[in-house]
Structure formats: C-alpha cells, structure tokens
Amino acid sequence: MTATSSTSSPPTARRRRKNDPESVRADILAVATREFSEKGLSGARIDEIAEKTRASKRMIYYYFRDKESLYLHTLEAAYQKVRLQETELELDHLAPLEALSRLVRFTFCHHAKNPDFIRLVMIENIHHGRFLAQSELIQSLNAGVIDALADVYARGVESGCFREGLDPRELHWLISALSFFNVSNQHTFSRIFDWKQAAPENQQKLEDHVTDMVMRYVRTDEALR
Incomplete structure (x- = not known):
C-alpha cells in the first residue's frame, strides 16, 4: 500500500x-463551533476549519457563502440545540413547581456541559448582538422558551x-444569569478564591x-412554609 492510498478516503466513503x-x-458546524468559541469571529479561519473537517474550503463556501454566514449558522445551531432539548423536558405535563425546578436544573447543567455555547454567546455580545439580530430563527426559538416559561408561571x-406580578422574561434572565456565570x-x-468550582x-x-x-x-x- 502506498503512502497516498493509506491516507486518502476510499471512493465509497467519498461518495457517501x-x-x-x-x-x-x-x-462543518461542529468544527466551526469550536473554532469560533475559542478564537472569535475575527480569529477563526476558514482554512483551519476546512483542515479539521471532512470538507474542502470550496465546499464550506458552497454551503455557507462566507465566514460571517458560517458564524451566524453556528449561532443558530447552538441555540437550536438548547431550545430543542428544552422542549423535550415536556414541562406542560408537569406540576408548576416540578416544571420550574426541572427547567432551572436543566439550564444549569446544559450550560456547565456546553462551555462552547457560553463562549459563543459572550462573543456575540462583543458584537452587540449584531448577527443574532439578523436571525429570525433565533428570535422565534427564544420567543418559544419565554412562552413555555410563561405557561408554567401562569399555572x-x-x-x-x-x-403574582413577575415577568417571565425577567425570570428567564435570572435563571440564565445564575447558570451562565x-x-x-x-x-x-476559582483562581481568585482558591476554590475548585x-x-x-x-x-x-x-x-x-x-x-x-x-x-x-x-x-x-x-x-414556602
């Protein structure tokens, strides 16, 4: 077997x-998520993303047009993932106390297990939410989570x-803030207070x-009593 044949993909794999x-x-999106979350929009490079995927640079541009479009799709995929998992909690089938408790614990654990998502959100805040504002998908996804929380709260x-008297958006802010930090x-x-957080x-x-x-x-x- 030659060196060339050992490193290239079989024809059937390429066709698949x-x-x-x-x-x-x-x-592409999985690799882009890591690259953008670690290096930001300005630091990430399409060449490096292509090297770490099964796709060529030309193929990335074919699917996503340019780097900013790929970044926006990466954001959308990240929000879509968390919102889809939230719907799987089936909060509407639970008593209000149990539903809210489950949502809080899910949010805390999701953020802890997905630091790339947190870093992407932080990077988008550096850009003042400019790309997020371009996405109707993200807007509708986030409106959905507020609707679900409003239903739990109303019940x-x-x-x-x-x-009485609480705003579901402010309640979502509180849950997100505690989990995000x-x-x-x-x-x-951890370093400031010498604590293994x-x-x-x-x-x-x-x-x-x-x-x-x-x-x-x-x-x-x-x-509470």
Missing part, C-alpha cells in the same frame, strides 16, 4: 459523504404556589443553590 450533505454540514399563579467566570472565580461536588451544590434561589423567588409565602 457527497450524497449526505446534512452530515457534511453538521461536521403556578393559578394554583397558588407562585406569587457558573461557566463564564469559572476560571477567574468545577469539582463535581461543588457543581452539585451550586446547582442545588441556584434551583433553591429561583424557587424561593417565585413561590408564595404560604408555599
């Missing part, structure tokens, strides 16, 4: 990839376990604390 554009797109108020500031916080036992404590704080914030005085 060519006939499976969704797989190729998914591969909780009706049943008497949640206090756990990842975005993990390294600096990422240790499993500490992550479990923080997940419990965040859930307890949110639940205490929304529950009525009677429900």
